[in-house]
Amino acid sequence: VPVTIKEIAELANVSRGTVDRALHGRGGIRPDVEKRICTIAEQLGYRPNTAARALSRLRNKLVIGLLLPSIDNPFFDDLILGAQAAHKELADHGVELIVEQMHGFNIQEQVERIDRLLEKNINALAFTPFDDSQIIEKINSMIESGINVITVNSDINDSKRTAHVGVDFKKSGRIAAGVIGLINPRANVLIVGGSQKLLSHRQRISGFYEVIHSRFPGINVCGNVVSNDDHFLAFDVTRKSLYNRPEIDMIYIVGDGITGVCAAVREFSSHRIDVVCFDDVPHTKRLMSSGQISATICQQPFQQGYTAVTHCYHQFIGLADNESEHILMDNIVKIRESFEDS
């Protein structure tokens, strides 16, 4: 039988209000009383009832801000859907969600967007931080003023953000290498990188090399170019590579530019070339179902959005299961048949 605040209050000879104050460190309470109450609660293994708390919290809501560089980036569509799904489930529990979208990577703009969310009185921020000291400072000052901050999809070092929801990008790269090795352990691989500046892209490449070196000595990397996540540039560099190195029979695409790569393969290659890439935005799905992409490694964006919101809520109601601050989704390998109904 679960313990309630009422029982603790009786045992400690205080009122329920006082127990609440002690348990949540709301202050304005004699230290010895606080200690006594906490001890009793601990001994009894007190776990606050989430339903009751939610109901009570209906009067002052938890407002979560979600800030994403999602404009013109369909990857985030599913992430937003996931966040909205979580919000829908938690609306009954007094949770509000404000989604703020921006375009691309501009530090100054990101700071401004955060300020805009702060004006709307958010109690928690989930966002995809750009790797810059200004952002770190911003995070820390929010934490100081009692606003919870978690990072989504990308993390940032040395800040006081309380948790990160994302994926292990190095593992993504390792799995990509495993898939490539399975398809052809003697592949001649062209690597089409995205942006050198993105940690996630660098990790996908280092994870790839780890596995290639340790497990697939027959694989030969015969080109390493960069698309800057641009489809036309990707087309161009792929075309040139295919011309210069006709032995290429496998392309590993690390970032965006997938349609460009596939177009170049269609037009300039005479033999079968396997393509392995990341994520499954609509464009990618189409290229999978036409057989132009052999496999894609997905990072469960829907789950990321869903988890970001629910985790903020769990932290808010003090229910975060002491899980590590790194909450990582699995990397999911998908092939053509994964997208087909049977």
Add this chain to the structure above:
Amino acid sequence: VPVTIKEIAELANVSRGTVDRALHGRGGIRPDVEKRICTIAEQLGYRPNTAARALSRLRNKLVIGLLLPSIDNPFFDDLILGAQAAHKELADHGVELIVEQMHGFNIQEQVERIDRLLEKNINALAFTPFDDSQIIEKINSMIESGINVITVNSDINDSKRTAHVGVDFKKSGRIAAGVIGLINPRANVLIVGGSQKLLSHRQRISGFYEVIHSRFPGINVCGNVVSNDDHFLAFDVTRKSLYNRPEIDMIYIVGDGITGVCAAVREFSSHRIDVVCFDDVPHTKRLMSSGQISATICQQPFQQGYTAVTHCYHQFIGLADNESEHILMDNIVKIRESFEDS
């Protein structure tokens, strides 16, 4: 702003109790009043607050029985863990979970186990039904007496069970074929079937053939044997097949017996043989990390257990999102690197 029972009561000029009775068809209410209330609720888009309902329900619990043929079958371990995780989250909402385990496939025993759960006053049953008319009758009689029944992992036709949580096994087979075709589009495949009696195993094979026929004309099925889900029998039939058909370079394992197949491959084959199978019980994981299995198609048992419990709860509180009665998990392709931390 969400509508509450109180507002509906005021608009309908009745008490909150009456609104509750009308909305949940508890009877003992004048039909015209009931209709009036329901109309108002609909117009206002009333959605009951789950937190309040959960809190109130704390006094009379929802007891869910989970019955599985899980003894000596490690596949169900994760499913049970998932169910328990859901139960833990919902304990605060007045949900109780009773797990009843049995060994293998005996219809009479399954009926008895159900009766045992009924004696414990379950309000809902989630179970893996055996395909038999006795079971269908049992299900229907439970539904008649107001006990919700859903099927987990296997479904059963023509019964009144309200939902099925599982996976699309035909799609599993299609994906397996896709993986095999990716590894080697000219493979000489030995199919090691599990049990002919299990619909799931038959579907995995028919899905496989669909894709092989339509997409991989170069693949040659050169053997089709059955393990009866027994490791020793699997060892034996594999050994014989490898002896008779030395060209075999790919094995598709549909059911259990995986360790037997791999042992036979280790001992009796001189060349590389790729193995593709289903699920990731500990034995399978070990064979993956030693490279003896190339890929496995997983059906997310943890999610199945988790979803079974939460779905019973959602149905109980009338929140089941009108989702189809078929709640299917994705088939997840896993390779060696999927199981390694980076």
Add this chain to the structure above:
DNA sequence: CTGAAAGCGCTTACAG
């Protein structure tokens, strides 16, 4: 620094 009380929205005996 602490207590008594109201309130979150829903459900359920208990009267009538």
Add this chain to the structure above:
DNA sequence: CTGAAAGCGCTTACAG
């Protein structure tokens, strides 16, 4: 057939 009231467990103004 219907209403008034108590209760689920937690939080929070309001007094003192």
